[in-house]
Amino acid sequence: MTYTLFIILLPLISFLVLGIAGKWFSHKTAGWIGTLALAGVTVLSYYAAYEYFFVIGRDAVTGAFERQVPINFCWLPFFDQGLHFDMGILLDPISVMMLIVISTVSFMVHIYSFGYMKGEKGFQRYYAFLSLFTMSMLGLVVATNIFQMYLFWELVGVSSYLLIGFYYTSPAAIAASKKAFIVTRFADLFFLIGILIYGFYTGSFAFVFDTPEGLASYAQAGFILPLALTLMFIGGAGKSAMFPLHIWLPDAMEGPTPVSALIHAATMVVAGVFQVARLFPLWVTYAQDWMPIIIWVGVFTAFYAAAVACAQSDIKRVLAFSTISQIAFMMVALGVCTELQTGHEHVGSVGYMASMFHLFTHAMFKACLFLGAGCIIHAVHSNEMNAMGGLRKYLPLTHITFLVSCLAISGIPFFSGFSSKDEIITACMAYSPAVGYIMTGIAAMTAFYMFRLYYGIFWGTENKELHAAHHPHETKVMTWPLIILSIITVGVGAYTTLAGFGMFDGYSFGSLISADGQDYRIHFDTSVALTSTIVAICAIGLATWIFKGERQPIADKLYATFPRLHRWAYKRFYMDEVYQFVTHKIIFACVSKPIAWFDRHVVDGFFNFLAWGTNATSNGIKTLQSGRVQQYALVYLVGTILLIAMLLIF
C-alpha cells in the first residue's frame, strides 16, 4: 500500500506549486490545482480504506484488523541503539477513518471555497494554505510514532494560524490568529515535555505498545508513564479546545468560514481526541487511575460550552461553542472506557468506539453546519443573528441541510448524531450513572441551543431593510457540498439507527472500529435510546415554543428575569477577562518584568561584554597577522616547539 504516500505528497506538491508560483496563476487555475490534488487524495483515501477494511481485512488468527505500515524509515538516527526519529505511514482502523474524514471534508471545503472566496485577494495563497493544512493533518493521523505526530501537530498549528489570519488587514483576525497560536503552542509545550519524558523512560517513540522491551520499560516506569500521558493530554486539550484552554477557538472564527468548517470544526480540533485514542492502550493499561482527569475536564467543558452557546448571538460563535461541547463528548467517551476487550459482555470498551463514531459523524454534520453558516453569512454579509430571520424563503437548500444537521447534532433517530451520541451516553451510563445523566442533560442543552440558532436564522422576524438592500441568494457551487454532507449524515444515521435497533444484522461502525479491532455490532440500549430521544424532542419543543414566533415574548421575559445570568453567559463567563488578568497583571507584571530586567541587564550585558571582549582582543592581536612571511614561519616554528614541549611536560 505504498501508494498511500501520495495521500501526503499530493497536497504537499499542491502547496509548493501554489505557494511558490501561485501569483502567476489565475484564481481559477489555482483553485483547480488545489481541488484536483484533493480529489486525488480523496480517491486514494477511499481506496486505501476499501483495501484496508475489505481486501486485507481481518487477521485470520486474531480476528482483528492488523496494523499496516507500508512505509517507515529512520529520519534522524542517533548513535547506538537509542532513540531515533522515524517517518512513515501507519494504517490502522482509526487512522484510516481519519483519512476518510479529512479528505472528504477538505475536498468539500475546496469545492465550496470556489464560491465563498470568489474574487478575494490572495485566493491562491488561500488554496496554498488549505493544501498545507490538509497535508499536515493527514501526516498527523498516519504518523507511526509520537515524534512524527508532534512534528505534524505543530505544522497543523502553523497552518491554522496562517488561515485564521488570512484577512491580515483586519486587526481582529490578526489578534485571533496570534491568540490561537499562542494558546495551542502553550499547551504543546506540555505535549513536548510529555513526549520527552516518555521517550526518556521507555526508549522508544513508536506507536507499538506490545514489544517485550516496551512492556518491560512500562512496568518499570511507574507513575512516570501516567504523568507523561497526562502532559500529552494537556497538549491534546489545547488543540481540542478543552476548558480552560478553549479560549482560542471562538476567536478563531475570524478566519474565512470554510476554514472554520475544515479546521475548527471537523479535523484539527479533534486532533486531541485522536491523540488520546492513539495512545489509548497505554492509558487504559497503565494510567487507569488518571483517566478521571479526562472525564471531568470533558464533562465540565461540555457543560460550560453548551451554557455559553445558549446566549451567543454571532452564529459562528454558537457553532464554535457547540464544537467545543461536542469534542468534550468525545473526550468523555474516551475517558469512561475502562477496558480494551470488546464484546457485549464488556460494556467498558464501548466508549472508545463511541468516541471515534461521534468524531466521524460530528465532522460531517458540523462541517455541513459551518458551510451552511458560510452560505448565510455570504448572503446577508453579517454574522449576527439579528441581521437574519426568515431566511428559509431565500436560502431553501441551505435551510434544509441546516435543519438536517441540527436534527443530527440534537440526537434525533435516523440522523447520524443520534447513533453516536447514544453510544456515548450508554458508555457513560456503564461507567457511572451520574456521568450518564449529566451527559444526557448536556445533550438536551445541545438540542435547545441548536434550535434556538436554527429558528433565529430561518424563522422569526425578518430584517426587511437589510434584505432589501441586497437580495440574499445561494450559489450553486456552494450548495453541492452541503447536499453531499447532509446525505452522508442522513444515510449514516438511517443505516446505523436501523442496525442499532436490530432491524437487520449488518456491518455497522463498531464492526470496523472498536477498542481491540474485533467485530462489535452496535445494539442500542432501549432505555438510553428512548430517554435521550424524548429529552431531545422536549428540548427542541422548548426552543420552538420560545423562539419560533415573529416576536419572542418568553425569551425577552427570560432575559429580563435573569439579566445577570444572560450577561455572564454572553460574555462566556468572563474567561477571556480572567486570562487577561492572569497574563497581564500576574504573569507579565510579576514574572516577566523581572525576567526582562535580568535579560536586558545581565544576559545582554554578558553578551555585550563578550562582543566588547572579542573586538578588543581582535584589535589587540592584529599584529599577529602582519603580512610578513618571516614572522609566519617563526610563529609556525614556535608553535610547533610549544606543542612538543606541552607533550613532554604532560
Place this chain on the structure above:
Amino acid sequence: MDYSQFLNMGQELSLLAVILILFVADLFMCTDRKSGKGVLNTPLPVILLTVHTLLGLAPLVCPCCVADATAFGGMYVSSNMAIVVKTILSIGTIIVFLTAHEWLKQPEMANKQGEYYTLTLFTLLGMYFMVSAGHFLMFFIGLELASVPMTALIAYSKRSQESAEAAAKYILTALFSSGLMLYGISLLYGTTGTLYFEQMAPQISATNLVQLAALVLFIGGIGFKISLVPFHLWTADAYQGAPTAVTSYLSVISKGAAAFVLFVVLYKVFAPIIDQANLLFFWIIIFSITLANIFAVRQKNIKRFMAFSAISQAGYLVLGVMGATPQGMTAIVYYLLVYMVANLGVFLIISITEQRSGKLLISDYNGFYRTNPKLSFLMTLALFSLAGIPPFAGFFSKFFMFMAAFKAGFVVLVLIALVNTVISLYYYLLIVKAMYINPSDEPIPTFKSDGYTKLGLVLCTLGVVLIGIISWFYSYIDQFSFGL
C-alpha cells in the same frame, strides 16, 4: 609485476585520463579570444569531470568491482570511504569550475584557460593519492603534487601584484611546513624502520619522545594544509590575493582531503599515542576556532573574511578527529560535504559579483538585496548553513560533529565550540545585515549571472537545503565508517 593492480586505482586513472584529454584539447582547440567562449571553457572539463565522478562511484554500486583493494605492495590503499571522499572532492571541483567560468572568459585569461583546468586537476590527483596513501612516501608525493601546482594557481593572475605576493607566501610557508613534516617522517622512519602505516603502528609508544615530536611535526604539516592555528598565518593573505575561483578551491577541496588524511593517519599510525594527539588537538581546536572568530569579526574584505571563516570551520572539522571513533569519521566526511556546498555557494556569489562589479569589500554589499534579491537570498541560505542554523544542512553537520566529540568524552571542548558558534553567527549575520539592512547610496547594480554560475548555485542551494533534512546522506556515509 602484476599490471592488473592498476585497476584498483580506477579513480586516479580516470582522473589522469581527464587531465590528458584536457591537456591535448588545450593544444588543439581554440578559444575565441574576445568572448572567451569555447569548448574548453567550460563544457568539456565539467562534462569530463562529471563522467569521471560517476565512473568513480562504480565500486560502490556495482558488486563486481572491488572497493577495498591495495596496489603496489600496500602503498596505495582504496576503501569505500576513500571513494566517497574522492567523489565529494571531485563534485566540489566541478562546482569550482562552474565558478571559474566567468573569470576565465576575460580577454587576458583566454589563452591560458586550459592550464587552469589541468593545474587544478593535478592538485586534485595529488589529493586522491594522499587520501588513498598507505605509506608515507605515497602520502608525501600526493601532498606535494597537491601543493606545488596550487602555487601556480594562486599566482595565476600574472599581472596582479597581490596574486604574486600570495603565491610567494604560500610556497614559502608550504616549503617550510613540508620540510618540518619530512623531518617528522624521518624521525618516524628512524625509530620504526618502516614507512608503511600498518607496520608502523605496533612500534609507536607513548614513552618514545622522538615519536611524540614526530607526531607534532606531522600535525604541523597537515595543519598547514587545513590551516589550523598556529600553522594558519598564510591563509588570510593567500585567500585574499588568489583569484576568487582558486580561493574557493583552496578553502574547501584541499582542506577536506587533508582533514580526511589526518584522521586516517591518526587512526592507523598514531593509535597508540592517541591520547597525546587528543591533547594537542584540544588546544589546536580551541585556538583555531576562537582566534579565527576573533579575527573574522573585524575583516573588511570579504575574501579575507572567508579565510578566517575557513580557519574556524577547519577547527570544527577537526573536532571529529578527536578520539578517532567511527562516528567521528562519518562526522568529518559529512561535515566536509555540507561545508563544501555552503562555502562554494558563497564563493560563487562573491566571484560573480567580483566579475560584474569588481567589488570585494563587505561594505560594498550594502543594499545588495535591493538590487539582487535572488543572489542575496541564496547567499543568506549558504551563510545560515555555515553558521549552523536549522533546518539547513550546516546545523545537522555541526550537530553530528558535536555529538561525536561528546560521545568521545570531550565535553569541555564541545562547550567551547558551542560558544564559538554564537560568535560565528554574529559575523555571518554581519554580511546578511549588510545585504538586507544597511542602506547604501551606490549599491552594486543589478546584474545577470551566467548559466554556469546559476547551475552551480542551484547545486549548492539544493545541497544546503536537502543534505540536512534527507537523512540518507548521513546514513549512507555512516555505513562505510568502519572500513578505513
